[in-house]
Amino acid sequence: MAKVLASYKEEINQQKIPSGQKKVLLAGLKLFSEKGFHATTTAEIAHEASVSEGTIYKYFKSKDDLLTKLLNPLLKEVQENFFVQLNDYQDLSKLVAFVVEDRVHFLLINFDFFSLFFQELLTNQNMLNLIKKYVAGEKGVLAYCQNLQHRFTEINQKLTPVQILRILISPMLAYVIQVKLFNLKAADDSADMTLLKRQISANLTD
Amino acid sequence: MAKVLASYKEEINQQKIPSGQKKVLLAGLKLFSEKGFHATTTAEIAHEASVSEGTIYKYFKSKDDLLTKLLNPLLKEVQENFFVQLNDYQDLSKLVAFVVEDRVHFLLINFDFFSLFFQELLTNQNMLNLIKKYVAGEKGVLAYCQNLQHRFTEINQKLTPVQILRILISPMLAYVIQVKLFNLKAADDSADMTLLKRQISANLTD
DNA sequence: GTCTATAGCGCGATAGAC
DNA sequence: GTCTATCGCGCTATAGAC
Numbered sequence: 001m002a003k004v005l006a007s008y009k010e011e012i013n014q015q016k017i018p019s020g021q022k023k024v025l026l027a028g029l030k031l032f033s034e035k036g037f038h039a040t041t042t043a044e045i046a047h048e049a050s051v052s053e054g055t056i057y058k059y060f061k062s063k064d065d066l067l068t069k070l071l072n073p074l075l076k077e078v079q080e081n082f083f084v085q086l087n088d089y090q091d092l093s094k095l096v097a098f099v100v101e102d103r104v105h106f107l108l109i110n111f112d113f114f115s116l117f118f119q120e121l122l123t124n125q126n127m128l129n130l131i132k133k134y135v136a137g138e139k140g141v142l143a144y145c146q147n148l149q150h151r152f153t154e155i156n157q158k159l160t161p162v163q164i165l166r167i168l169i170s171p172m173l174a175y176v177i178q179v180k181l182f183n184l185k186a187a188d189d190s191a192d193m194t195l196l197k198r199q200i201s202a203n204l205t206d
Numbered sequence: 207m208a209k210v211l212a213s214y215k216e217e218i219n220q221q222k223i224p225s226g227q228k229k230v231l232l233a234g235l236k237l238f239s240e241k242g243f244h245a246t247t248t249a250e251i252a253h254e255a256s257v258s259e260g261t262i263y264k265y266f267k268s269k270d271d272l273l274t275k276l277l278n279p280l281l282k283e284v285q286e287n288f289f290v291q292l293n294d295y296q297d298l299s300k301l302v303a304f305v306v307e308d309r310v311h312f313l314l315i316n317f318d319f320f321s322l323f324f325q326e327l328l329t330n331q332n333m334l335n336l337i338k339k340y341v342a343g344e345k346g347v348l349a350y351c352q353n354l355q356h357r358f359t360e361i362n363q364k365l366t367p368v369q370i371l372r373i374l375i376s377p378m379l380a381y382v383i384q385v386k387l388f389n390l391k392a393a394d395d396s397a398d399m400t401l402l403k404r405q406i407s408a409n410l411t412d
Numbered sequence: 413g414t415c416t417a418t419a420g421c422g423c424g425a426t427a428g429a430c
Numbered sequence: 431g432t433c434t435a436t437c438g439c440g441c442t443a444t445a446g447a448c
Contacts, residue, residue, distance in 0.1 A: 192369070
């Protein structure tokens with residue numbers, strides 16, 4: 001199966017929108033993720049994008065609007081693809097292998113987005129509530145984890161949906177932080193990926 | 207062995223410093239962790255602490271100074287105790303049990319500090335460099351992980367120090383985020399703690 | 413030890429020329 | 431579609447009274 005989640009920056013570049021708008025989006029993503037939303041000034045964004053501040057407000061009605069227009073499209077894509085596309089797999093270890101390969105790759109190439117998202121999650125109640133619904137809601141991630149547990153009898157049936165989610169996400173999260181934030185990349189990174197898969201499989205089934 | 211890491215807020219309260227200074231420290235911790243450093247104004251801190259803005263600048267020469275004086279003491283304590291005090295354990299499963307019990311407890315009762323710390327880690331190069339040194343430096347955390355691997359032959363000797371650190375930290379991190387950020391606390395939380403210990407032990411040795 | 417009053421300016425945002 | 435010029439608020443920080 002091909003990768004389903006792509007580079008967000010490429011996607012911005014491919015859109016048919018004025019070049020000024022593109023440059024502002026990319027500059028906003030870069031500076032918000034590196035310094036934080038409130039620590040970044042519109043003057044800095046304008047300079048990074050090589051446009052004037054007036055141009056920013058031509059396309060975005062406020063600084064908040066720029067943040068929203070940055071986060072929403074990718075949030076939508078993640079919500080639609082991060083978990084849902086796993087129904088074709090009949091074999092648990094293959095499913096885990098795909099999830100690790102695809103999602104780690106996605107998180108690595110979109111780490112700036114991820115950093116910005118995480119900052120918002122920690123400081124913005126609206127963002128937190130949105131994600132809470134995505135996790136615990138009707139057809140949310142937890143319901144999906146329960147589904148997985150039913151489909152694969154190898155999974156320890158005593159695990160709760162939350163525990164399954166934690167087992168899936170936490171090693172990938174930690175790996176991405178290790179590599180992108182701390183620059184601690186192993187000489188052989190495929191060995192790390194293999195370890196992630198083995199640990200997730202073991203923790204799900206033991 | 208008794209808990210070695212305590213509540214940071216209690217520690218502030220027990221210090222022999224003017225009550226205004228205490229109130230400002232606690233208000234700063236609360237607001238910075240909830241809204242972020244740059245999103246919090248000194249007027250809000252003054253209001254939350256029920257003091258005037260003048261009082262803030264009596265004790266802290268700048269807003270940045272308040273942040274520094276909040277983070278430094280606890281950073282120091284963590285650096286000195288988070289990993290180092292594990293040398294008395296001869297039994298790996300007991301060591302893991304202690305680490306999980308003690309550190310999860312610490313992270314839960316100091317989650318506001320942890321949230322603030324994580325925000326800084328993502329947006330502040332100085333903080334990141336400080337932690338990088340603490341992790342990779344001479345007598346850093348990674349060296350300590352290597353030490354653990356030598357002391358306990360049950361640990362998979364093919365694991366790298368970074369992998370050992372990841373195995374130790376990532377499940378606890380995810381658990382704390384689950385409980386404090388998403389309010390997803392299991393009916394029986396001791397079952398979750400047991401699971402954490404079992405998974406960490408299994409992942410270290412398999 | 414804490415407050416009131418205020419300085420000073422950086423910031424987000426807008427209007428209008430080109 | 432982009433820029434220049436500018437407004438006015440809200441922020442950090444200070445001075446000095448009590």
